[in-house]
Amino acid sequence: MGMRKVAVVGAGMTKFVRRAQETGKELSWEAVRMALDSCEMTIDDIEAVCMGTAPDAFDGLHMKAEYLSDGAGAWLKPYMRSYVGGGTGIFAPIQGWYHVASGLFDTCLVVCEEKMSSFYPHAQAAFLTIFDHTTERALKPNLLWIFALEMNRYMHTYGVRKEDIALVSVLHKRNAADHPCALLGEPDITVEDVLNSEVLAWPVQRYDVSPVSDGAVAIVLAAEHVARRITDKPVWIEGVGWCLDTAYWTNRDLCYPRYVEVAARMAYEMAGITEPRKQIDIAEPYDPFDYKALHHLEGLQLADRGQAVQLYIDGTAARTGNMPVCPSGGLLGVGNPIAAAGLMKIAELFWQLRGEAGARQVPGNPRRGVAQAWGDLMQVGTVVVMGR
Amino acid sequence: MTLLERDPNAPVFWKGNMPVTSRYTFGLAGERFFRAIKDEGRILGTRCPECDITYVPATLFCERCMAELTEWVDAGEIGEVHTYTLLFEDMDGNRLPEPEIVAFVRLGDGGLVHRLGEVELDELYIGMNVEPVFKPAAERTGSILDILYFRPVD
Numbered sequence: 001m002g003m004r005k006v007a008v009v010g011a012g013m014t015k016f017v018r019r020a021q022e023t024g025k026e027l028s029w030e031a032v033r034m035a036l037d038s039c040e041m042t043i044d045d046i047e048a049v050c051m052g053t054a055p056d057a058f059d060g061l062h063m064k065a066e067y068l069s070d071g072a073g074a075w076l077k078p079y080m081r082s083y084v085g086g087g088t089g090i091f092a093p094i095q096g097w098y099h100v101a102s103g104l105f106d107t108c109l110v111v112c113e114e115k116m117s118s119f120y121p122h123a124q125a126a127f128l129t130i131f132d133h134t135t136e137r138a139l140k141p142n143l144l145w146i147f148a149l150e151m152n153r154y155m156h157t158y159g160v161r162k163e164d165i166a167l168v169s170v171l172h173k174r175n176a177a178d179h180p181c182a183l184l185g186e187p188d189i190t191v192e193d194v195l196n197s198e199v200l201a202w203p204v205q206r207y208d209v210s211p212v213s214d215g216a217v218a219i220v221l222a223a224e225h226v227a228r229r230i231t232d233k234p235v236w237i238e239g240v241g242w243c244l245d246t247a248y249w250t251n252r253d254l255c256y257p258r259y260v261e262v263a264a265r266m267a268y269e270m271a272g273i274t275e276p277r278k279q280i281d282i283a284e285p286y287d288p289f290d291y292k293a294l295h296h297l298e299g300l301q302l303a304d305r306g307q308a309v310q311l312y313i314d315g316t317a318a319r320t321g322n323m324p325v326c327p328s329g330g331l332l333g334v335g336n337p338i339a340a341a342g343l344m345k346i347a348e349l350f351w352q353l354r355g356e357a358g359a360r361q362v363p364g365n366p367r368r369g370v371a372q373a374w375g376d377l378m379q380v381g382t383v384v385v386m387g388r
Numbered sequence: 389m390t391l392l393e394r395d396p397n398a399p400v401f402w403k404g405n406m407p408v409t410s411r412y413t414f415g416l417a418g419e420r421f422f423r424a425i426k427d428e429g430r431i432l433g434t435r436c437p438e439c440d441i442t443y444v445p446a447t448l449f450c451e452r453c454m455a456e457l458t459e460w461v462d463a464g465e466i467g468e469v470h471t472y473t474l475l476f477e478d479m480d481g482n483r484l485p486e487p488e489i490v491a492f493v494r495l496g497d498g499g500l501v502h503r504l505g506e507v508e509l510d511e512l513y514i515g516m517n518v519e520p521v522f523k524p525a526a527e528r529t530g531s532i533l534d535i536l537y538f539r540p541v542d
Contacts, residue, residue: 023415029449036454043454060410070451120409129406137404 003101007227007234008093008386010039010220011347016183016335019117020214024059027216028071028113031340035109035218036073039230046220047105049074051081052092052112054338054375057126060118072111072218086288086375087242088112089217089342090382094240096221097384106223113216114337123212130377136249144209146249146378148201151291153254155203158306160294162203166194167312168290169207169332175319176329178359181344183213183335194290210288213335217343219350233354238368239273239385241266247377255306260299260372263381267370268301271385276301280385281366282352283323284345286373287330296372297325299381324362327352342373342382349386414530417448420460426530429522433496435459442496466541467493469516472504493518493538505537517541 012034014020014027022030036042051065051072061067065081072079082088082095089112096110116123124142131137154160170189177185186193189207197206227234241263245252252258264276273279285296294308302323303311311317317325328334328348331341349369351357368387374380414422417434424430433442434457436450444463449456472491478484489504489512504518518538528534 019413021413021416021419023413023418026415026417026448029454033449033454033456043452057408060408060412070447071449073451073454075451118410118412120411125407129404133404134402 004103005224006097006100006221006237007224008219008237008346008350009222009227009230009234010035010041011218011350012036012038013181013217013340013344013347014215015181016213016215016337016340018183018211018213020115024064024068024113024115024216025071027115027214028068028111028218031113031216031218032071032073032109032111035220039220041220041230043073046073046077046107046109048078048099048108050092050096050099050108050110051079052083052088052110052339052343053081054083054085054088054114055126058114058116058119058123058338068113071113073109078105084242084376084380084382086286086338087342087373087380087382088339088375089344090346090371090373090384091242092339092343093219093221093237093346093384094242094382097237097240100221100223106226108221109218110221110343111216111218112339112343114340115214116212116337117214144204145201147289147292148204150254151203151289154291154295157255160306160309163191163195164309164313165208165291165294166191167309168287168293169194171312171317172287172290172293172326172330172332173207174333175327175360176333179329179334181215182329182333184211184333185329186333204289208290210331210336210341213337213341215335215337215340217340217347219343219346233388235350235353235386235388237384238387239267239269239271239383241270241381241383243381244376245379247379249378252379257295257299257374257381259379259381260296260374260383261301261381263383264300264370264372267383267385271387273385276370277323280323280368280370281364282327282349282362282369283325284328284330284348284369284371285325286342286345287326287332288336290332292374293325293330296374300370300372300383319360319362327357327360327362329360338375342371345371345373346384346386353386353388415448417446421446422530425522425534426528429525431463431495431500431520433461433463433498435461442498444496444498445500461496463495465519466517467495467499467519467538469504469514469518470494470499471514472512474509491518491538500532500535502532502535503537504539506539511540
């Protein structure tokens with residue numbers, strides 16, 4: 001396609017916390033400094049900056065990305081914000097990728113930030129106004145009960161048991177116990193804990209869902225000739241894809257995320273992947289709810305429809321399994337500062353593929369991973385394939 | 389036949405609102421900046437020795453080189469009116485009895501946008517030296533409005 005190879009050469013992230021004292025600017029700056037320091041670059045080496053951040057309502061500032069720009073290192077640089085809701089954290093690196101792949105820039109800093117604690121009393125209220133004002137909003141919908149409807153349909157269609165879905169939450173929260181930035185790592189959590197947690201909107205219980213969080217993540221992208229000067233362990237962005245399904249909740253297949261499949265096929269084709277289940281070593285599907293990780297694994301073609309839970313039952317998804325899923329701990333364990341949570345998955349693949357993931361390291365020198373996020377009006381799929 | 393023709397009492401619109409309430413933290417730098425205003429009646433900045441810039445209000449980092457800033461300085465008691473405007477109407481378009489003066493007061497390499505007071509309009513000029521007038525210490529809350537206004541310095 002006449003595009004240049006692009007590598008991730010550095011990454012940094014703040015702790016994900018429930019309520020940060022730092023401003024969004026300060027969180028962004030912290031992640032940027034860590035990312036630059038990790039590859040011994042300075043802000044002068046950066047030619048363009050991409051910012052991913054979700055609804056302005058969270059931070060309580062309109063034009064939020066412009067407000068955050070100094071923390072993102074964007075002073076006097078080409079700067080652009082992308083926003084596709086929850087999918088933003090995987091879309092922002094795609095945007096950074098085409099900034100560099102196109103030949104326009106040799107280096108690009110990608111920063112994702114979210115400070116959800118500003119919204120009072122709870123960030124969930126920010127979602128009241130994403131629904132149609134005439135047909136839906138009168139019923140006061142929130143994401144918990146909207147996804148409870150989807151989860152129930154998924155369980156019913158494929159006969160997936162709730163106690164098996166709980167395995168997802170257990171694995172991810174246990175994995176997160178090894179992540180120094182995690183908000184909800186729980187090394188000893190069990191299926192019983194998940195099943196006994198507070199029911200929020202049946203079948204969604206407290207431990208089926210990720211927490212609202214504050215945090216920021218940054219990565220540094222470089223064109224091949226620059227990347228090879230910076231590091232002997234570049235991690236290449238091998239494929240990218242994204243796609244938007246219908247805006248109507250009622251016109252969508254609730255049991256199967258077509259938006260993920262289309263995005264994944266686009267990314268796989270670019271990466272030359274023909275048999276994803278054999279060619280993908282690590283998967284970081286988007287997991288704001290436990291059933292959503294299953295949904296997305298199926299959309300990513302890493303499991304048959306309704307069968308993703310088997311990866312958890314038979315141990316394939318474990319960190320030491322054949323295809324570890326969310327070795328980071330995912331959103332369920334590390335936390336869910338929306339855009340930052342997505343970019344955290346890209347950072348995790350970067351560290352895993354370089355063998356730098358510490359206690360979280362997947363054994364066997366993994367060669368390729370896929371990260372995915374989902375969002376907008378629950379209809380966007382964003383996918384990045386990375387390899388070394 | 390439209391809905392309205394069928395029912396003359398049917399609404400032609402749907403009422404709704406987008407309620408947003410936020411609680412903002414001061415941030416790491418802001419915490420110290422506003423405490424100095426509240427407790428000491430001082431305006432602080434931070435210096436980047438590398439870029440030779442004094443940021444007012446104080447910031448945690450230099451936006452030019454991204455270095456952490458650890459050198460805190462007093463921005464001084466006198467600022468300079470960099471520019472100003474006169475407000476003749478309030479937010480709702482009502483005529484104000486007296487025009488309100490809003491100025492950008494240069495302090496360090498930054499400054500504050502704030503009100504001017506104790507100044508006659510015909511005495512006002514760009515380049516004028518001004519100083520902050522703080523609320524009484526007991527009434528300060530850690531707000532930018534702990535500074536009542538800036539006034540001319542003789």
